[in-house]
Amino acid sequence: xxxxxxxxxAVRSLxxxxxxxxxxxxxxxxKTEEVESEGVRTAFYQMGETKIELLESTRxxxxxxxxxxxxxxxxHHIAYAVDDIRAEMQRLSxxxxxxxxxxxxxxxxxxxxxxxxxxxxxGVLVELCQERPVR
Numbered sequence: 001x002x003x004x005x006x007x008x009x010a011v012r013s014l015x016x017x018x019x020x021x022x023x024x025x026x027x028x029x030x031k032t033e034e035v036e037s038e039g040v041r042t043a044f045y046q047m048g049e050t051k052i053e054l055l056e057s058t059r060x061x062x063x064x065x066x067x068x069x070x071x072x073x074x075x076h077h078i079a080y081a082v083d084d085i086r087a088e089m090q091r092l093s094x095x096x097x098x099x100x101x102x103x104x105x106x107x108x109x110x111x112x113x114x115x116x117x118x119x120x121x122x123g124v125l126v127e128l129c130q131e132r133p134v135r
Contacts, residue, residue: 001080001081001082001088001128002080002081002082002083003049003050003080003081004049004050004078004079004080004081005050005051005079005080005081005111005127005129006044006050006051006052006053006079006109006129007050007051007052007053007075007077007078007079008053008055008075008076008077008078008079008127009052009053009054009055009073009074009075009076010055010057010064010067010068010071010073010074010075010076011054011055011056011068011073012056012068012073013056014032014041014042014043014054014056017043017054017056017073018032018043018054021043021045021052021054025045025047025052027045027046029043029044029045029054030044030045030046031043031044031109032044033108033109034058035106035107035108036058037105037106038062038063038107039057039058039059039061039062039063039064039065040055040056040057040058040062040063040064040108041055041056041058042054042055042056042108042109044108044109051109053079053108053109055076064076076125077115077124077125077126077127078124078125078126078127079113079126079127079128079129080126080127080128080129081129081130082128082129082130083130084130085104085112085113085114085128085129085130086104088128089104089114089128092116092128096120097116097117097120097121097126098116098117098119098120099114099115099116099117100114100115100116100117101114101115104128104130106132107127107129110131110132111129111130111131111132112129112130112132112133113127113128113129113130114127114128115127115128116128
């Protein structure tokens with residue numbers, strides 16, 4: 001793993017959260033995007049080498065909606081940048097971490113991603129991120 005790529009924060013309203021984070025960070029989001037397969041709308045803020053990703057559910061039964069229902073708004077996951085996501089998935093699987101998806105899948109901000117079960121990481125949902133290969 002190279003570095004913390006981003007910290008994902010679950011929010012009820014992306015519009016309200018963007019207003020709050022623009023004031024907090026002194027900048028506007030550099031990108032907003034909908035990831036239909038995950039049922040989320042996202043906004044990204046660049047903070048040095050690390051990003052903040054705000055996540056709003058687009059579906060009442062989506063993972064972010066369920067997270068907020070159970071825990072309220074707040075930190076949802078920590079994402080780590082990797083050079084070779086498949087190799088990292090294999091390494092972590094061999095180390096006993098359960099993968100929540102067996103194949104990398106498209107994520108936001110031009111990434112392919114894989115999640116690890118939070119029970120294997122002390123209650124933290126871990127996301128692996130690799131830049132989407134150029135085709």
